[in-house]
Each structure stands twice: as C-alpha cells, then as structure tokens.
Amino acid sequence: MSQVLKDIWRIEPVSRIELVDETKLTSGTITNLTLDLLKAGLLKETELTTGSVGRRRVMLRLNEMSFKIIGIDIGRSSYEVVTTNLIGQILDSQEVLIDRDTDPLQVLEGVAAIVRKSMSQISEQNDKLLGIGLSIPGPMNLKEGVLLVPPNFPHWEHFEIRKELESRLGRRIVMNDDARTSALAERWFGHSRKLKEDSFVYITMGHGIGGGVVSNGEIILGNNGLYGQVGHITVVPGGELCECGNRGCWETVGSIPGILRRWNPENKNSTIEDFFKAVQAKDPSAERCLEWTLQMMESTLTTLFNVYDPALIIIGGKLYPYLESYVPRIRHHVQASVYPSARSHVIIESASFGTSQSAVGAASLVFGELVERPLDVLDEVNMANE
Ligand SMILES: [Zn+2]
Structure with missing residues (x-):
C-alpha cells in the first residue's frame, strides 16, 4: 500500500x-x-x-482535505503552530515571540494551549487529525526524543521534549531538527515533489547556517547524525572560533551575526536591516562586506554541487530574503565554477514556505510516516478518534 x-x-x-x-x-x-x-x-x-x-x-x-496535520516549530526567538492539509497548504498558523531565556515549560504550556485549540477546531469541523510533528533545534537523540546540547539554546539541554509534549497533548509526537524538517517540507510538499527530483540539498541561513541533504528521497543522517552540516565547512582556515569548536566555519562569517561582526565589529546593536540599508546607500564598507559574503556563498555552493551532485539546492532562512535578488549573479558564478558537465543543471530555488518552513516541515514528518507506513498511521488515527 x-x-x-x-x-x-x-x-x-x-x-x-x-x-x-x-x-x-x-x-x-x-x-x-x-x-x-x-x-x-x-x-x-x-x-x-x-x-x-x-x-x-x-x-x-x-484527497487533500480529508485529514489535517499539526506542525509545531520551537525556535530560539519564537514558536509557531500550523495546521496543514495533506498537501502541505497552511490552513491556520499562529506564531508567538519568545526570548532565548524563556523557561521551556512555559513555552510548552503556550504551545500546548494553541495545539489543543487547533485540535478542537479540527474535530468541530468533523475532520480527523492525522498526527502532530515537531521541529526544534538539534542535535537530539531521536530514539529517546531528548534534546542534547543545542547551541544558543541554554535552558533546553537534555530536555525530554517528546515525553513532555506527548503527556500534554495525548498524542504521539514525531520530531526532528529544524534543518531536516525544513528539507523534508521540500521533499514532501515543495520543490522536490513539484520538480519530481528527489536528491537535493536544503540550506537554511539565519543566525546560524544549517542544512539537510536528501538523497533518493531519504534524509541522510551520517555516522553521528551530522551529515549535511553545511554551515561548518571551513571557509577561513584559522579564522574565528565557531560554536562547533572548529575555526573559520562558513557560519562564523556568513550567518547574520557573522556578517554584522565583519561589517561593524564595534557596534553590537546593528541589525541585518541596518546592514542592507547601508548597502543600498552604497556605503563602501557594507558593499565590501556583502561582496565577500556573496563570494563565500558562491564558493560554498560550488563545493556542495561538486560534492553532493544534487538536482537542486534550495535556500531559506531569515537571511535569505535579503540575498534573493543576488541569486542570478550567484548562479552565474556557480555555473562558471562547477564541473562543465553539471553547468546546465545548476538549479537554485527559494524555500517554498517562507517563515513557516520548519513548522510545515514538522507537519511533513507526519505525512512522511503516512506514506511509509499507511496502515499503522491510519490505525493510530482511528484509535485516537474513537
Ligand atoms: Zn562550525
């Protein structure tokens, strides 16, 4: 089946x-x-x-409207709950801003309140809830449903997130880290499905740089669950110390904080909006910083095309909307640098779901389970709705 x-x-x-x-x-x-x-x-x-x-x-x-899926995304600065249909269209979405220091239990109470409301709306409409997915910064022990030591997420270390959420919601939770769920959103609902291409690299660029590699439709985990950590490719040997313990990773220079540190190391309060305003005003230091940012992006994308040989690379995250207008230039430079036989296949696409990418990705985890194990998932739905 x-x-x-x-x-x-x-x-x-x-x-x-x-x-x-x-x-x-x-x-x-x-x-x-x-x-x-x-x-x-x-x-x-x-x-x-x-x-x-x-x-x-x-x-x-x-039958896209037959079942609803709830996707939860818990991030460092906000959490979001979406309800989608079976083809990943967002029917309802709620986002709540938090800060890094918000207590996890308080976050979970907020999340659970929204999810319960969504669940009762679904049953009031006589629809069925297929399942609930969760996206959260990794790394994590997927088998146990426990977070490990996520960078910049101090209160969540070793947090038993799955158990805590399941006990509040009374439904099984399927989870993965935000870079992978974002990639799987493209796999099940986005470009990968539309283009009928099942090997691609997803990159998320924001406060960090993360990625997920999907090969023949499967997300690749690697020996230590670290496959596709594209933000930790060394681009400046001996450069700035990175969260991962290495020096000069792409993330240290190409993420939002990395760009701001290079542009104006003295001013800790400048924002990425300030930076791109300065670029538009032709501020020479901002223009130089942007030029280097784009060059690093081009060389890293070339590396990714050469190493993974994907059908396409999809880019999302909070930084990407600012860079999107440079994609024709980036594509041109990457085309000139990859293997000649791959030049005509350099496809770079924008993430399909904007700021809701990882919440839709959380929902896609449930859809993925349905496709892989339809009878088990349907049995579970029937039991939950009895
Ligand atoms: Zn690193």
Whole structure:
C-alpha cells in the first residue's frame, strides 16, 4: 500500500492503468489497494476528459482535505503552530515571540494551549487529525526524543521534549531538527515533489547556517547524525572560533551575526536591516562586506554541487530574503565554477514556505510516516478518534 500511495503522491492525477504500469502490480491488486485508500479517505476520484473524442478517464489523487496535520516549530526567538492539509497548504498558523531565556515549560504550556485549540477546531469541523510533528533545534537523540546540547539554546539541554509534549497533548509526537524538517517540507510538499527530483540539498541561513541533504528521497543522517552540516565547512582556515569548536566555519562569517561582526565589529546593536540599508546607500564598507559574503556563498555552493551532485539546492532562512535578488549573479558564478558537465543543471530555488518552513516541515514528518507506513498511521488515527 505504501508504494501505491507514494506513486499517487508523486505522479497524481493518475489512472489505475498507469498505476499498474508504474508499480508492476496486477490490476486486481491495484483495484483492491486503491479501494482501501479511497475508503480510508486518503484518495479521491476525479474525471479527466482526454483526446479529440472526449474519452473520459477516472483519475486518482490525494484527497487533500480529508485529514489535517499539526506542525509545531520551537525556535530560539519564537514558536509557531500550523495546521496543514495533506498537501502541505497552511490552513491556520499562529506564531508567538519568545526570548532565548524563556523557561521551556512555559513555552510548552503556550504551545500546548494553541495545539489543543487547533485540535478542537479540527474535530468541530468533523475532520480527523492525522498526527502532530515537531521541529526544534538539534542535535537530539531521536530514539529517546531528548534534546542534547543545542547551541544558543541554554535552558533546553537534555530536555525530554517528546515525553513532555506527548503527556500534554495525548498524542504521539514525531520530531526532528529544524534543518531536516525544513528539507523534508521540500521533499514532501515543495520543490522536490513539484520538480519530481528527489536528491537535493536544503540550506537554511539565519543566525546560524544549517542544512539537510536528501538523497533518493531519504534524509541522510551520517555516522553521528551530522551529515549535511553545511554551515561548518571551513571557509577561513584559522579564522574565528565557531560554536562547533572548529575555526573559520562558513557560519562564523556568513550567518547574520557573522556578517554584522565583519561589517561593524564595534557596534553590537546593528541589525541585518541596518546592514542592507547601508548597502543600498552604497556605503563602501557594507558593499565590501556583502561582496565577500556573496563570494563565500558562491564558493560554498560550488563545493556542495561538486560534492553532493544534487538536482537542486534550495535556500531559506531569515537571511535569505535579503540575498534573493543576488541569486542570478550567484548562479552565474556557480555555473562558471562547477564541473562543465553539471553547468546546465545548476538549479537554485527559494524555500517554498517562507517563515513557516520548519513548522510545515514538522507537519511533513507526519505525512512522511503516512506514506511509509499507511496502515499503522491510519490505525493510530482511528484509535485516537474513537
Ligand atoms: Zn562550525
């Protein structure tokens, strides 16, 4: 059933005959499996008229409004709760600003209050909640649902986040770190699905620089769960000390604090808005700083294209909207630097969900589980709704 659901998600609208071709299953099996998926409410049938004689064909697609998903994103400066449908469209979103020193239990009470309200809205509309996903800064022990020592997030060290949230909400929580959930938002709901490309690199640029690498549709974890830590590629050997313990990482110079420190080390109060205003006013020091920022970005993206050979690189995060207008220049420089055979495939896209990227990513974790283990997830939904 998982394979059929995945194929429908990938190539919808699709007829049963096309599914037989795609899956190599018998037409009887396809009829039975699609009937089960229709009964579960995951699919709907639409009619498509094709050809000059107007032949009508029954097509299958995801029934996007049948289930709702709740995605929670807890960050260092805010938390957000979104409700999405099955194709990642945001139906409702609430964001609350916090500061780094807010007590985790206080944050969880706030999150739980919003989620409970969303849950009751979903049941008032006679809809079903498919599940709840959580996105939060890593690193974390995914098996135990416990945070390790997330940088710049002092009160959350070794916090048993999953247990605390599950006990407040009475539902199982599926979680991952914010860079990976942001990447998975693209995998299940964004560019990767639209372009039918399942190998890509996602980069988030903000107060830090993080990333997630998706290869053949799977997020790659690596030996120590550190795969795709693109912000910690050394760009200045012997440079500034980084959170990770290394020196001269891309993050130390290319993140928002990194740019501001290079631009104006004396003034600790300047903001990234101030910096880009100075660039627009043609302030020479700001222009020099921006030029170096872009050059580092170009060389790092070239490295990523050469090392990972992805179909595309997707960039998001709080810094990226300021850099977006430079993408044609960045693409041009990267094209000139990658392997000649890869030059025509240098695709750089903007993240699909703006400031809600990791909250939608949290919701995508639930959708990913549904596609991988549809029967288990549906059983759980039915039990929760009894
Ligand atoms: Zn580092």
